[in-house]
Amino acid sequence: MxxxxxxxxxxxxxxxxxxxxxxxxxxxxxxxxxxxxxxxxxxxxxxxxxxxxxxxxxxxxxxxxxxxxxxxxxxRRTLWAGREVYARAYRAPxxxxxxxxxxxxxxxxxxxxxxxxxxxxxxxxxxxxxxxxxxxxxxxxxxxxxxxxxxxxxxxxxxxxxxxxxxxxxxxxxxSATEFVVVDVADGPSPLPAERVFHYRHPAVGGRNVLLVPFRGGWRVDVQCRPGDDAQGFAASAADWLPDVLPGIRRPRPVWSSVYRFxxxxxxxxxxxxxxxxxxxxxxxxxxxxxxxxxxxxxxxxxxxxxxxxxxxxxxxxxxxxxxxxxxxxxxxxxxxxxxxxxxxDHLAAPRLRQRWTQRAAATAAPLWPRAARWLDSAPYGPRLRQVRY
Ligand SMILES: Cc1cc2nc3c(=O)[nH]c(=O)nc-3n(C[C@H](O)[C@H](O)[C@H](O)COP(=O)(O)OP(=O)(O)OC[C@H]3O[C@@H](n4cnc5c(N)ncnc54)[C@H](O)[C@@H]3O)c2cc1C
Structure with a gap:
């Protein structure tokens, strides 16, 4: 045995x-x-x-x-409806x-x-x-x-x-109640600056949330669909909306896309x-x-x-x-x-009206109130640099 x-x-x-x-x-x-x-x-x-x-x-x-x-x-940068509300560069250990x-x-x-x-x-x-x-x-x-x-x-x-x-x-x-379209895009000939960018209500995709994460060789684009969206159709038309989401890459080329209910x-x-x-x-x-x-x-x-x-x-x-x-x-x-x-x-989907109002209020307050900006950015959707216990 x-x-x-x-x-x-x-x-x-x-x-x-x-x-x-x-x-x-x-x-x-x-x-x-x-x-x-x-x-x-x-x-x-x-x-x-x-x-x-x-x-x-x-x-x-x-x-x-x-x-x-x-x-x-x-x-790391976070934008609200196309306007930057948070940006932070940090030092490597x-x-x-x-x-x-x-x-x-x-x-x-x-x-x-x-x-x-x-x-x-x-x-x-x-x-x-x-x-x-x-x-x-x-x-x-x-x-x-x-x-x-x-x-x-x-x-x-x-x-x-x-x-x-x-x-x-x-x-x-x-x-998850909503679906997510995940697309990998190959880097262009001159790679964009490697930044993690989160958009609340990206204007180029009808106000949907978009997370952009660089990886060696390309970009992960994660679009949060709305209830009732045709997520498959949205994924199939990625070549149409990607140029507005990744404007720094000339003719962004999706190399893989998929639709998830997490x-x-x-x-x-x-x-x-x-x-x-x-x-x-x-x-x-x-x-x-x-x-x-x-x-x-x-x-x-x-x-x-x-x-x-x-x-x-x-x-x-x-x-x-x-x-x-x-x-x-x-x-x-x-x-x-x-x-x-x-x-x-839950933060991303913000199914309750109160959550959506809080996010909107934080975006309004962000230019004057760094804590609100930080909250929008570090709402727990993304990687954190401090030690993670899992
Ligand atoms: C869009 C997306 C983004 C993600 N991003 C991250 C991230 O950034 N960081 C992170 O930590 N995780 C992330 N994940 C999750 C990560 O991909 C998974 O947690 C990981 O693949 C799980 O690994 P696994 O080995 O448990 O399972 P799998 O990767 O599914 O591997 C299972 C293996 O078992 C084999 N198998 C299946 N059935 C049998 C069988 N009957 N007999 C023998 N073999 C079998 C399969 O062929 C496969 O090779 C992400 C997932 C998705 C979908």
Missing amino acids: RELIVAGAGPVGLSAALAARSQGLPALVLEARDHRARRPGSRAIFVHRATLELLDRISPGLGGEVASRGLVWDT AAGAPFTSLPQTVVEDLLRRACEAAGVEFGWADPVREVAVAEDGVRLVTASGAAHEARHVIAADGARSVVRERLGIALAGTA QQRVAERFTDPFHRVLLAGEAAHLLPPFGARGMNSGIADAVEAARAVRARGASPAAPGDPVAGYAVARRAAAERNVRAAGAAL
Whole structure:
């Protein structure tokens, strides 16, 4: 019987396997996709400093390499109906990258390379289909009919986790009332200054909110649709409105676009009654991307999951054992993250009249009252430079 199998080779599964290897545990990763298949879009772009430090811990030098592939912006600006209400440039810390911004595919490539170098085994293009848990371990059967047995399984098979579903663990929560159009735009020949810009009520898109975040190689454009909008049509016509949203890029070229209704959901349990399966990443929780907690908190799950598996070893399930401890602690972290990202979503959507009036009043007061300007900018929708607890 193997010590550990990881289901899913997304950023969380790869981090879990790498963390296991860093603790001397062998690991096999089973992945549904073919090893050559690349996932479209940049998805997670913002990697917090705490994550870079975790990556360095599980694979020395990896955090630095991820940081060197991304970019750091030093200016944040917020506008209200086209008028600037807040701008701040801040200094980078004396040592280390404060964060980095780059496509998730690049992070996944670096993680995968580190896994291969660390001796992680892979089974590609063979999704897990069946899961049976017993007191002494887990049996997985894949689509090809192959059976694999392990003392522990880290389930990092994403939002539609088959492992979670086979264990009968529900994912409870809500989805955003409005839809968001997310577009990645390639940089022009001379890149724009790297600034994170948030527009309340952007005049060029009919007064919808727009968040612009630079990453190495391009820009993430996030437009908040109104109830009743044809979000798909809006995404399809991106080439028409992008020149007004990114005026500094000549003929901005969308390289990927998608429509999301953001989810706020947490699994009711992060393990099974025998404490043999540990849910991690999107298999365990779904968050809106504001605050960039999805992948970042998933990587924290992964490192903790590997530590718990190592600490549990061959001991039987017991209340308070390391896997039970993992399940309690990481579920509490997920609840915190859902609350933080949900508060950001609520601020953006501003479904109540009082919220909209408060925002409008803050925009009016902003030129004379820095606190109102700061509140508009730092309303919890975006990345923060101070240490994030997730
Ligand atoms: C628009 C957008 C922006 C985002 N921005 C950020 C951000 O800036 N920062 C941040 O931290 N997060 C962000 N996120 C969230 C981030 O993308 C996710 O949290 C992250 O991808 C989750 O990683 P994961 O490994 O848990 O799941 P996934 O990335 O979904 O990986 C799951 C893997 O499991 C595989 N799989 C599925 N089923 C099976 C099976 N049955 N057997 C084997 N393998 C299987 C899949 O093929 C996949 O490779 C964003 C998300 C979106 C949509």
